[in-house]
Amino acid sequence: MAKARNIKNPFITVNPSPLPFFYFLPVSQLASYIFSPKKNHRSHKLCKPPNLSLFFLSLLISFTFLGISALRFIPISQDTASCSLISPSSPGSLSTASAPLLSATLSLIVSDNEDELTLSNSVIVPLPAHGVTGNLSKEERDFWEQPDGEGYKPCLAFSIGYRKASARISKEKRRFLVVVASGGLNQQRNQIVDAVVIARILEAALVVPVLQVNLIWGDESEFSDIFDVKHFKRILQADIRVVSSLPSTHLMSRQSVETKIPHDVSPQWIRSKFFKHLNEEGVLVLKGLDSKLSKNLQPDLQKLRCKVAFHALRFAAPVREIGNRLARRMWIEGPYIALHLRLEKDVWVRTGCLTGLGPEYDNIIINAREAEPEYLTGRLNISHTQRRLAGLCPLNALEVARLVKALGSPRSARIYSAGGEPLGGKKALQPLVAEFPNLVTKEMLARDGELSPYINKSSALAAIDYIVSLSSDVFIPSHGGNMGRAMQGHRAYVGHRKYIRPNKRTMLPFFEDTSISDEEFGSIVRKLHSKSQGQPEPRTNRRDRDVVAYPVPECMCKHRTGIF
Template identity: 50%
Template structure:
């Protein structure tokens, strides 16, 4: 939509609201002057205008536009809104009394007492921090299946982020080894006796590969004491439905062994303390970066010019559109496949009962559209912070080229929040949901985007009704997360890794 000022020409704005006509303001006075045409001239202009209006109305029926940009439709303050105390009481409620309990079977324990560590496995993990975490978790599981010694994972330099951090730069390797000493032997590097040994490049793990496939393709005969197995490109390929012991091992790696370096955790803890200066806080993971809009094939709600930029980049790099490439942006939006923009996140927070005084920490990269992209959220929630606004002088100096470290800080601050929600799915949202469940931190909220879209587009509902339905949807959803029996233990650890005792 085109912005205008007092010197702009008259235009017709086509949105989901009735068509409006903006009249040109006088240059000599603050008031508007209207020159009434003669009846004859009036009919000359009115009839064509009426025809255009009719055509535009018909086009709106057959070519329904995307939802209004965030600056056109806003959720007004609710006179019946709850207090912030009531909001935090609700946020603390409904957390089921289950605790971590990683009880392994006798056969698993006995196998651990008689280790067979003759083979070495090297893994190269790729992607962003949380994608790397997922691969490290599966690498430990594969090493356990093979009874192999795991060399500290190699973090591949990401082409997008350009971070050259190594495993020990981000994760506490001593803690990692100690926590897993009864499960998998971990060494910092290949011993000198194996530096010149024959390397075996493993066949690519197929999707949903199970324990039997790993044994058949990476086991004895493929990985002996005279060779070193190199494994790469296995992101999200190991089956989710493994044995109970291996599911518990996944939880142990994800939520207990993979600890960040102490200096990273200490820095993140400073930000947590600053966020808690006035009480509990909400954490948001905002997936509003340009590459997210390109990859999802969605419109950002920032207007037609922004949409053209995203569509142009997507057309020049079609490989960036990751899935369901034949869906239009509108169909993606209606299917709940698009990130929530800043205005929609504001709707959700108001629906959940967060008052204007709520302190909010937002994690993520620079939003597409810059500061303006966050304006709807900042207007409703002025106490909006991120790591850069919380940091003191020189606290984050030297980290601008270390996005993995910055992501680790975001992860820790979000982990310690009273309420966490993400504008879109992804590895970080999935990991934090499971980690917070495992540690019993606050209510788990997963925005139900498909139902939210229906509410946003339903013009028959009052704002009070929208709020009530938003809270109802997410109260029910958050109650079911802990009870969900899913094989994805990183996001849903309760069934496999937790119990009431």
């Protein structure tokens, strides 16, 4: 493997399986090997003119074998038995039929092939975007249209110096980094990404990260419950060494935990602060990494961030299975929108905002905030009305409904609601359902018992939302956050799927103006969002942006070939 790391092409196959000799034979010659009698084979090859019937027979047999081989990988599911490819209730008809479904199904299955694991098949790939036709208005057609990727494709070409250093760093057995990741799924993902980068900076082996018990949701899941540990190790084996646990030689009765890490720390700060301690003790335990590492790193480390986020952090097989199943149920009926609605109680408490559901629920939020003021993350010196107009509050269901309608979505659009249980339950969603009745959640989409293993497993449920949202034709978050940023970058990375970031600060004053007609309001909203619908936006326009949310230009470039 040491030699492989010095090859200029960064997309190196890990443990490639050798191709059988007949892979290189012409189709007709392969058939003759299989079907021609041995005693006649030589004379047939040298003396007889070509047998056209045998040639066509060989082609038929070869395509038959190819079809059988493909069918072996397609899961036979009752999901598609009751669904037609074109739903009469869908806003448009598919311009593609069974071919994209076959392609998408194969792409999801190929990513599980452990014999030929490459960057190109390790990424979570969404089902294909729908081509929409039918009797649609211009606004509706524009709404479903996918953005122009401008030729940007994934390109993770690490430098020669990086690959040379990998030969040594990936074999490290003396220094070990232990990281405790906290928060929800996407907050944990951010910390795991930074953990890998810090391990690389410190030239240490990384112990599979520890997921701290989530105090808000009571989720006690371990890393292996959410992510594929074997896959995580294999994808990163050329970058750092990942181990499941500390070796016995490094176990201590007591171990100090470093928690005082300032924001925006550089690789130089990391090395000066921790390298000596790590050399002396052999173990470093870090906690509270949340977005502390600088967003502006050298190109190789930025590429490593993308490699971890989009390739190494694959969800565990059971989570992938149910997520893909629900995604297919949404996809097979036609194009759909995924909304990440931030309507949970803890979100309202943390942001210092009110729900819009009336005094009963306002008092619940106010009392909770007064009881635990440390949860408030917003500025204390402004009122909740000022917070809302400043764009610091999540959009409630009524505001989301007005936004989606103004953007051009037809009333018949199918919507997948991602997120936790909203404060107020069905009442909180009622304004959105009244405008868009074809709204479903994972609980509504799942069949009896399918989600039972994930009760009280908030991270696994969030991972299922992530998978279904990734395959949506349009994704809209109601309030930024870690899920919104992760989905923005991932959708860009796998083909620039439409992502609409609500321009709350500019848009909300128009929500309050009752003198504006619906037609004029729609025109204003579409104009406000015309440049924020998934087109490549370079991270370098604002240096404080996370490369995982803005993979251009460090992880994506204009190139004729890419990972996919």
